[in-house]
Amino acid sequence: MAGTDDRVISDLARAGAARVLPGEALARRTTFRIGGPAALWVEIETAEALGRALEILAARELPWRILGGGSNVLAPDAGYSGAVLRLAGGLAAHAVDGTRIAAGAGASMHALAVAARDAGLSGLESAGTLPGTLGGALAGNAGYAGRSIGELVESVTVLGPGGETTVLPRDAIAFGYRSSSLRGRGAILGATLRLAPGDRDAIARAMADFAAERRARQPLSRPSAGCVFRNPPGEAAGGLIERAGAKGWVEGGAAVSGVHANFIVNEGGARAADVRRLIARVRERVRERFGIELALELEIMTGDE
Ligand SMILES: Cc1cc2nc3c(=O)[nH]c(=O)nc-3n(C[C@H](O)[C@H](O)[C@H](O)COP(=O)(O)OP(=O)(O)OC[C@H]3O[C@@H](n4cnc5c(N)ncnc54)[C@H](O)[C@@H]3O)c2cc1C
Missing domain, CATH: 3.90.78.10 (UDP-N-acetylenolpyruvoylglucosamine reductase, C-terminal domain)
Known part of the structure; x- marks a missing residue:
């Protein structure tokens, strides 16, 4: 495909991309198991490497988009002519600090819910059953059982189209029904969620109940x-x-x-x-x-x- 020769692959690797796969089938990367090849599948583990990779793609005029768990998308049969980016490593890590969890956008919602449960923090019991990542959940204000991820947000860090990193406080973001103003703002790098202290056993029971309810209804x-x-x-x-x-x-x-x-x-x-x-x-x-x-x-x- 034009613009996706070996040179761009080695440039992306030099820029710090952890993995660059040409022609990766999107059917392997989406929960629908549908979709043709992406010209490039790129896994990125740091904000710096992401910034450099986006510069390389812009210089090549290659389109890009981020995919989290690929659980809310229908990928085209003909594939994608640019780079599909997956945030991994440090951009998928999390840390608990008091009643807050700071996490990279590539973190799975399930992993965050488990970390919250283990720390005796309540708020992610239903969101923990969402397939996919924090980034995907924030982009669409995903939710389950009457709660949405936006309710828990203290701040979100984004990498804007000009390469600038911005920390957006909760009141600078509009969250609606399955929508958020984060869409179109560039790459979501991560967020800090604010939870509430709770009883570990009660949190574990609620998580199991939500998972069982999903299995019964979906x-x-x-x-x-x-x-x-x-x-x-x-x-x-x-x-x-x-x-x-x-x-x-x-x-x-x-x-x-x-x-x-x-x-x-x-x-x-x-x-x-x-x-x-x-x-x-x-x-x-x-x-x-x-x-x-x-x-x-x-x-x-x-x-x-
Ligand atoms: C079995 C099943 C049950 C589901 N149940 C629910 C439910 O109860 N409630 C619900 O709300 N949804 C549900 N979904 C849909 C889906 O799981 C959610 O929308 C989920 O939050 C998407 O996350 P993802 O990481 O898979 O996003 P993806 O599908 O990978 O991406 C979704 C969008 O977010 C963008 N995006 C992802 N990461 C970033 C980032 N770091 N920066 C910028 N943009 C980004 C993508 O470009 C894309 O536009 C369900 C899906 C499945 C398969």
């Missing part, structure tokens, strides 16, 4: 990217889809889950095109039946943004 045995649509005001998208008769609909290898109608699952060999067709059919049916336009919670990744 089709976790099949690859997916979680809920496809946002809940319209006062309605549950899954309920609308079920009442519209779309549960079980199939396109190629993709199906509207029979367990939870707001999930599309990969039954084996699904392509992004199958999922997109299914999304269009479900939307049309819900519009016809209820006059409601479903908005996507799933992010449809394009090949070259």
Whole structure:
């Protein structure tokens, strides 16, 4: 692919990238198990290396994007023409200090919840069942069981498009329903979360209960990217889809889950095109039946943004 020759790979390695893989299949890096090759898959472990890598990519006019756990995205069948960055090492580490947890954006939500539990800190019990990373959760203000990650934020550190690092206090960030003003601000490097002291056993029990509830209600045995649509005001998208008769609909290898109608699952060999067709059919049916336009919670990744 243009601009992704051996030279850019060695430049990125010299800049401190921990790993650079050409042609990495995004199907291996997303929970949907769908997606063609990224021209470059780059793992970065420090903010300095990230800054230098972004300069190299800008000089080559190569597009880039960060992927956390890849649990909220549909990657294109044709792949991605630029660099997909994964934050690892020091950018995925965490430290507990009193009632605060400071963590890199690449940290898994589960690891943070376990650290909080072990330190007797409450607040992450439900968020600990979210697949993916802190960075992905912050970008979309992810949440479960009525709580969202934004509620816990004390500050977020971002690397802006001009290479400047900024610490944003909580009140400088707008968190909404599955949205945050952090999107479009560049790379999220990490955050400090403020938790509350709690009883370790009670926290452990709550975490186990949330995990059991998820296993009972969601089709976790099949690859997916979680809920496809946002809940319209006062309605549950899954309920609308079920009442519209779309549960079980199939396109190629993709199906509207029979367990939870707001999930599309990969039954084996699904392509992004199958999922997109299914999304269009479900939307049309819900519009016809209820006059409601479903908005996507799933992010449809394009090949070259
Ligand atoms: C089985 C299942 C259940 C789910 N249940 C829920 C749920 O209950 N509630 C919920 O809210 N979501 C749920 N999801 C969706 C998903 O897990 C969340 O949205 C999650 O927070 C995404 O995190 P991620 O690290 O996987 O992000 P990714 O999917 O990798 O990325 C999502 C977006 O965030 C951006 N991003 C990621 N890291 C950074 C960074 N460091 N800097 C800048 N941008 C970044 C990406 O570029 C992308 O735009 C579920 C998904 C699955 C598969």
